[in-house]
Amino acid sequence: MHITADDRLLFIGDSITDAGRDRTDSASLGNGYVREIAQTLRHLTNVAGGACPAPAVINKGVNGHRVYDLESRWTTDVIAQRPTVVTVKIGINDTWRLYDRGLPSPVAEFESCLDRILTHTRQHSSAARLVVITPFLLPVTSEQEGWYEDLVPRTEAVLRAARANGAQLVRTDLLLPRAAEESGAVALAPDxxxxxxxxxxxxxxxxxxxVNGEELGEEL
Structure with missing residues (x-):
């Protein structure tokens, strides 16, 4: 199914989604993948002759958030926005905080929380399509190599919760490591x-x- 001008695309997650957005400006998309998606959709609209406006794009990423933080703001930041496509990118901070602050996020609790917010969306925004982007890591230090002990089962939990709720998956946990084999980890994620x-x-x-069925080239 292609995205149309009637769609409202909402993205929620941590700093990877936030990407430096201005939280005082509801139209701010940050400088990351959300803005790239919005720009590409506008480009595709223009290529088609500009007959229709591009869809609305909303960024609700917040730097540092874990899955529990998303749940605490889900009704306001997701349900109340009346999205037609909800994209969730979460998980790396649930792992990172264990190693830099000793703050645990047990995988079973993490999975239950993610399942709750996805189920809540299906129940209260039944027309919305769900998209889940898996967490990823491109280790640049030997210490980060050890994070996989926590991240691998967490990623499996993300996959289970997404599939249980009929969400489309974007497997960045596979895509980015493969790309890093060619260009190097630092080129794709400096830290x-x-x-x-x-x-x-x-x-x-x-x-x-x-999500949109677009096979994109480097020119976009």
Missing amino acids: GVHPSPRGHKLIADAWLTA
């Missing part, structure tokens, strides 16, 4: 977590291919 412009572009293109 191993936060994407570079190229990394954000890869995420955006993967979302557009999965």
Whole structure:
């Protein structure tokens, strides 16, 4: 199914979604994959002759958030926005906080929380399509290599919750490591977590291919 001008695309997650957006400006999309998606959809509209406006795009990412933070603001930041497509990108902070602050996010609790917010969306925004972007890591230090012990089962939990709720998946946990084999991890995520412009572009293109059915070239 293609995105249309009637759609309201809402993206929610942590700093990877936030990408420096101005939270005092509801129209701000940040400088990451959400903006890339919005720009590409506008471009595709113009290529088609500009007969229809591009869909509304809303960014509700917040730097540092874990899945529990999303749940606490879900009604206001998601349901009340009346989205037709809801994209969730969460999980890496639930892992990261264990290693830098000793703050646990048990995988079973994490999965239950993610399942609750996806189920809540199906129940209260029944017309909305769900999209889940998996967490990823591109280790740039030996310490980060150890994070996989927590992240791998967490990613499996994300997959289970997404599939249980009929969500489309964007597998950045597969895409970005494969891309890093060619270009190197630092080129795609200098600190191993936060994407570079190229990394954000890869995420955006993967979302557009999965959700909008667009096979995108480098010119877009």
